[in-house]
Amino acid sequence: MAPQSREQLKEQVRAVLLALTEPERKLLSAVLKLEAENLYLERPRVKEDIITEVRKVIV
Amino acid sequence: MKLVSLSITNFRQFYSEQSCEFATGSEGGRVVTVFHGYNGSGKTALLNAFVWCLYGETTKDLEAPDKLENEAALAEAPVGSEVSVSACLVFDRPDGRYRIRRTRVSVKEGVSQIRRKSESLDLFRTNESGEMVSVEDTEAKRQKRIEQFLPRSLYPFFFFNGERVERIASPDAYDSVELGVKTLLDIAIYERGEKHLRTQVERELTASLQQLGDVELQRVAKELEDLDEKKEAIEERLANHQTNVQELGVDIGIIEGKQEKIQELAELAKERERLREDERKLGVELIDVQKRFSMVLSKNGYLAFSEGVLSETERLILDARRRGDIPAKIKPQFVNDLLSSKICICGTEILPGTAGYDCLVKWRDQTGLADLEEQLSYTAAAVGRLRERRNDYRSAVEQFCKDIDRLLRARQAVKSSLAVIDEKLGDPSHGEDAARLQEHLRKLQRDREQEKAEIIVAKRDLDANEEAQAAVKKKIRTLQTQSEKGALIKRQLEAVDHVADAIAAIGKLQKEDVRRSLDESIRLIWNDAAIKQYTASVTEDYRLLLSKQIAGNDTPVVGASTGEKQVLALSFVGSLVKKARENFGKVHGVQVGGYYPLVMDSPFGSLEDDYRAKVADWVPRLADQVIVLVSKSQWRAEVEGAMKDRIGKEYVLELHTSKEGSNRDIEIRGVKVPYVVSENDPNEKTIIREV
Numbered sequence: 001m002a003p004q005s006r007e008q009l010k011e012q013v014r015a016v017l018l019a020l021t022e023p024e025r026k027l028l029s030a031v032l033k034l035e036a037e038n039l040y041l042e043r044p045r046v047k048e049d050i051i052t053e054v055r056k057v058i059v
Numbered sequence: 060m061k062l063v064s065l066s067i068t069n070f071r072q073f074y075s076e077q078s079c080e081f082a083t084g085s086e087g088g089r090v091v092t093v094f095h096g097y098n099g100s101g102k103t104a105l106l107n108a109f110v111w112c113l114y115g116e117t118t119k120d121l122e123a124p125d126k127l128e129n130e131a132a133l134a135e136a137p138v139g140s141e142v143s144v145s146a147c148l149v150f151d152r153p154d155g156r157y158r159i160r161r162t163r164v165s166v167k168e169g170v171s172q173i174r175r176k177s178e179s180l181d182l183f184r185t186n187e188s189g190e191m192v193s194v195e196d197t198e199a200k201r202q203k204r205i206e207q208f209l210p211r212s213l214y215p216f217f218f219f220n221g222e223r224v225e226r227i228a229s230p231d232a233y234d235s236v237e238l239g240v241k242t243l244l245d246i247a248i249y250e251r252g253e254k255h256l257r258t259q260v261e262r263e264l265t266a267s268l269q270q271l272g273d274v275e276l277q278r279v280a281k282e283l284e285d286l287d288e289k290k291e292a293i294e295e296r297l298a299n300h301q302t303n304v305q306e307l308g309v310d311i312g313i314i315e316g317k318q319e320k321i322q323e324l325a326e327l328a329k330e331r332e333r334l335r336e337d338e339r340k341l342g343v344e345l346i347d348v349q350k351r352f353s354m355v356l357s358k359n360g361y362l363a364f365s366e367g368v369l370s371e372t373e374r375l376i377l378d379a380r381r382r383g384d385i386p387a388k389i390k391p392q393f394v395n396d397l398l399s400s401k402i403c404i405c406g407t408e409i410l411p412g413t414a415g416y417d418c419l420v421k422w423r424d425q426t427g428l429a430d431l432e433e434q435l436s437y438t439a440a441a442v443g444r445l446r447e448r449r450n451d452y453r454s455a456v457e458q459f460c461k462d463i464d465r466l467l468r469a470r471q472a473v474k475s476s477l478a479v480i481d482e483k484l485g486d487p488s489h490g491e492d493a494a495r496l497q498e499h500l501r502k503l504q505r506d507r508e509q510e511k512a513e514i515i516v517a518k519r520d521l522d523a524n525e526e527a528q529a530a531v532k533k534k535i536r537t538l539q540t541q542s543e544k545g546a547l548i549k550r551q552l553e554a555v556d557h558v559a560d561a562i563a564a565i566g567k568l569q570k571e572d573v574r575r576s577l578d579e580s581i582r583l584i585w586n587d588a589a590i591k592q593y594t595a596s597v598t599e600d601y602r603l604l605l606s607k608q609i610a611g612n613d614t615p616v617v618g619a620s621t622g623e624k625q626v627l628a629l630s631f632v633g634s635l636v637k638k639a640r641e642n643f644g645k646v647h648g649v650q651v652g653g654y655y656p657l658v659m660d661s662p663f664g665s666l667e668d669d670y671r672a673k674v675a676d677w678v679p680r681l682a683d684q685v686i687v688l689v690s691k692s693q694w695r696a697e698v699e700g701a702m703k704d705r706i707g708k709e710y711v712l713e714l715h716t717s718k719e720g721s722n723r724d725i726e727i728r729g730v731k732v733p734y735v736v737s738e739n740d741p742n743e744k745t746i747i748r749e750v
Contacts, residue, residue, distance in 0.1 A: 004575075009572045016568075017561065019557075020557060023554065024557050027554060031558065032252055032562070035247075039247060058554045
C-alpha cells in the first residue's frame, strides 16, 4: 500500500527492515551508502565494494 | 548546500576582482539575494560564473563560451603576458564550509589573440576547529567531490534562465526530469542498489560457487545445464507432434467431409461416424472400469496372497485350544490381589514362605496366558473378517475381468466393423475419386497414429528428463552443502537476495512518497497561481502534466502557453527543493535529502503580472536560498512587493560604458542608484555594488 504520510512511510520502511536479520540490515546500509557515494556517476562501478561488504557482514 | 559568497576576477563583463555575499536566511528568513542589471551588464555571465566554478563549463545561453576573459583586462595586459580568470565560490554544507576556486590562465599573443595555458581547481574545507584544509590530492578527485555535492547533470534545475525554464516541462526533458527527481530525492540509490545486487553481485557469487575448485559440483552443474537444453528440445519436439496431430485431424476432417458428399459413400460415412462414436464410448467405459479396477487392486491386492498366512493363523489358534492354553483358567488380577492382601478367599493367611503363597506365585507366572487368550480371540475375529474381504475381493476381480473382457471384445467388434466400412469406402466400384479419397484418408490416419505415438514418446522423455533434473538438483544441493565454503556463499547469496528484496520494497515506498509529495505541492501551487481550470500533476514517471476536464475526463492540455509552462516548471523546481529539504537527514546511515539554492536569471521575463506576483511569492517560500538576476523591466512593483520582506542582500550590476549620455539610475527601496554609467574608457565593464 502506498504511504499516505511521512509517518506511514517510516512505519512501512521499519516493517521491511524488521523482516531482515541484523547482518542483512548492516549489508543494506552498506549498499545504500556505497550507492549514495557514487550517485553522481552515470555508471558507477560498485560491484567489488558491495561484494567486499557482503563477505565482511555475512560470515 | 548554501551559497555564502562569490568572487570573480576578470570574468566576462566583470573587470578585476568583484565579490558578493548571499542572503542565507540567517536573518529572519531572508533568503533572497537580488542582482539588478541592465541588458548586457552580465546577469547571464554571473549565473555562468557559478556553473563554471563548479563544473568548468558554461550554460548554453552564454554566447562565445570560450572567451571568459574580461576585455578590459585583456586590453591592459602587454602582449606575451598572462591574463587570468577566476571564480571562487564559498558554500556551507552539513560537514563544514567549502571554498572552490577555479582559475584559467591564458597568454596574450596578440591584440585580440590569446592562448590558453592552464586551468586549475582548488577545493578547501574549513573544519570544526576553524582550520582551512585542502580537500583531495588531485584535481580529478576534487571535481568528483564537488559533483557529489551537486551532480553535474542536475545543475540546470538550480542555475537556470527563467525565460527558458519551461523546457523542464517539455517532453524532451522527461528523462532529465526523472533523473533529477530520482537523484535529488535519492530514489536512484535504491534502484541502483537493487540492480547491482541482483545482477552483478549475485552473478559474481554464483560464479565463485562454481569455481570453488569443486570439480564434481562443476560437472553436475554442467549436467543440469545440458538437461535444461534437452528439456527445451523435447518440448519443442512435443509441440511439433501436437501441431502435426491437429493439422492431420483437420486434413482428415476435410477428406471425410468430401466422402460424405459423394452420394454412394454418404451412408457408409454415416455408419462410420456411428461406429466411431460407439468406439469412443466403449473406450471411455473401458478406461473407467480399468481405473476402478486399479483402485481395488491397490487397496486390497494383498488379499490375493493372504491365504497362507490366514490358514497358518487358524492352525495356531486351534493348537492353543488343543493344548489347553486357552481359555485361561484364572485372571491375573485375582491372583495379584490375593498375594497383595496375603489372605485367601477362605480367610486363611497366605504368608511368604508358606506352601500356599508359593502356589499362588506359580499361578501368577502362568496367568500371562490370559493375555494370549485375548490376543488370540482378537486375531481369530480378524482372520474371519479378512476371509470375508478376501472373498469379496475375489468376486470383484472376477467381475472386473469379465467387464474388461466384454468391453475389449465389443471394441474389437466395432473396430472390425470400421475396417469393413473403410474397405467399402475404398472399393473401386464407388469410382476412382472415392478410392483415392479413402487411400488418402488411410495414409493420413496412419500418419496421425504415428504422430500420436511420437507424442507419447516425447512425454515419456520429458518425464524422464524431469526426473533426471530433480536428481541432479538434489545432488547439487548436497554437494553445495557438503562444501563449507559453498555453504557460506550460499548464505551470502540468500542474504543478497533478501537485501535486494528489501531495498526494492523500500525504494518503491520512497518513490511513491516522493511522487505523492511533489504532486500535492505542484497542485497547490498551480491552483493558487493559475487563472484557468487546469490541473497540474506529476505522473508515476515524474512527468509534469497539465490537464483539463473534458466531458468528465482528465484530458492533457494541448498548446499551453509559454508562461503557463514556465509557472509549471518553476513550481516543479520549487517543490523539488522543498521535498529535498524535508527529506534531509540520515536514513540507514546514509545522508539523504539536502538544502539547495535556486539561481534564476530573468525568472519573470515572459510572465503576466498575476503570475509574476505569485511566483515571486512562493519561490522564496519553497526554496532555502534564492538568487534572482533581473532587469529593471522585470523588477515590477508586484514582484518587489512579494519579495521585499525576504530580501537579505541586494546588488546592482553597474554597467560602465564608453558611450556618452548613457547614464541611467535605478530606484531601489526609494533610493536612486547608478545603473548605467558613461565614462571615458573604451572598454566596457561591470562592477557589482551592494545596495
